[in-house]
Amino acid sequence: MILGVTFTEAGVIGLLVATVQFGTLLYLAALGEMISEKAGVLNLGLEGMMATGAAMGFIVGVETGSPWLGLLGGAVAGAIVSLIHAAAAVGLGADQVVSGLALTFLGLGFADFIGDGYTDDERRARFADVEIPGLNDIPWVGEVLFRHSPVTYLAIIIGVATWFVLNRTAVGLGLRAVGETASTADAAGHSVVRLRFAAVATGGALAGASGAYLTTYLVGSWSQNLTAGRGWIAVALVIFGAWRVGRVAIGALLFGLTLALKSRLTLFDIEISGQFVDMLPFLLTIAVLVVISFRARNRPSPAPAAIGIAYRREER
């Protein structure tokens, strides 16, 4: 017995299933943040974009009766609010940290605004789990890996696609160039503004989809403060993942486990230690960042060099 949880076979499988579920949530958001940062734009508005996506995802989902349209609606809403950050930070060259935090405020407020009438809504538009035929019968592995919502499989596909676009296409090369040295990329004929806008909007869409995943699957309903700081964990995940698609996925599962642990404990109705388990993902984030920085002391940082730096052509 650890932390009051008895480790039965069903318990462990349940925990691992929840790990993949929370991992999906974090992965979508972190992948979006990574794309934005690859282009040199830090977006600290993740929490706000996720909340907006969550609210819009629920509204579109229950009004149309389709979780797929809900997911899409959340992604579109996330992309639209992210453009405010793009306009301020990329278009006008405002400080990315300040603008991103303002987006957090705005997004959380906007989510509550549109979600106001849906707080106690009993309706549901929830994804059903999809079992991958042939693989879902494998003992243990089948249950943990191959019986999930379509969003989990979609996240894996998006992850692979992101890797491909970033590393194997001209657009990806341009995007990474813009995030390393914008002036050189500009001289090489890449449109800095256009690529950065596109990267921020893509990041916003993924964050919005991540939020919508909360309301169309993981939680299933809308309420205030639904994102509960998980957007911030996704920001840290990008650093943990060293801006690489695969490592971000590993990080998402690791942090997903800590979030899942909490949800399992609630089932066991443990009050006091519950608060400490709740702190776990946040403390783990700090510990992980410290270890990473400690190991990387004498090596060049994997971060895109132009993160946080506004680009104005006439001032290069």
Add this chain to the structure above:
Amino acid sequence: MKRLVLARRETPTRGGQPLAFLVGLVFALIVGAILLWITGDPVLDVYERMWDRSLGSQNTWSDTFNRAVPLALAGLAVSIAATMGLWNIGAEGQIMFGAIAATFVGRLLPDAPGLVLIVAMLLAAAFGGAIWSFGPAIARSEIGVSEIITTLMLTEVASRLIVYLEQGPWKDPNGFGFPGVTPRPDRAELGTLWERTHIGVLIALAVIIGFAWYLRRSVWGYELRIAGSSEKAAAYAGISVRRKVLGVLLVSGAVAGFAGGIELLTTTSGKLTVQISNGYGFAGIIVAALALMRPSSVAAVALAFGALQVGGQAIQTNPGVSPAVATILQGLVLFGAIGAAVFSTYRLRLVDRQVAES
């Protein structure tokens, strides 16, 4: 073919920032009016109520002043870190831990006279804030861990710590079994100046003036600014950047924690709750940004922002109006001001596409 570009003004417009703030405010109110109109609420009634509740009478001025105190101190905390280019995003958590530390000392000294208790609790709050920023500070100064993420993560930790204290060790024995920390003694309450305006307003003002003056005039402040603008120059001048990073984040945390102490000593319930920080730490970042990270401008911005928040609460009590409009307004002010501020250093010019492309 013509196209619009941003061109740098030869000299930045004078008075650009106050103007930008004003533009931001107007922008926010316009967008807010549109949102209210969409939901079918009486726009003018709501705004009139906002005005009445925040600046309409002496009585409500008190609320605005009181509200400005934590905003100004949090804004000061953020701007102190910013003199070195550091981001203390976790003022929210430092406010909470400051309040925790003050409550702790209050529990240690059950028999101390009021004034001693107040001083001890406020000092404990500042110390607590510094403790809460110590981890991020040392991680940043020694191995370069981004203080943005670590300070923020500790905010989440602090809020859970308070819930733990409410349910467990500090649970009020007279709380009828409900979770909640035992209130501080009544004599540990800051008095009022006039109406409901409490003495914390004067204390905060003194702290802000003190820091603004010290940062500008002292060797420490001077070295901070050098280290903030160029690490190489600082190293050349024999300034230890590491120690400056550590010091400035600790001081920043202390100021935020102090705000938590003032809040604890002025809340009517006298209780430590998760709501003690009430988003002041985050709003303080907006305040600091609007004040262009200048400690001397923080108080004025905090006052205006306090009015906006207190007025925003009036919206929330308006039946049928979504309370979220108040949150949206705060974000919009900043975006409006960001947009407007750019035009104090830049102007739009129409140029030939060929020129723009070359």
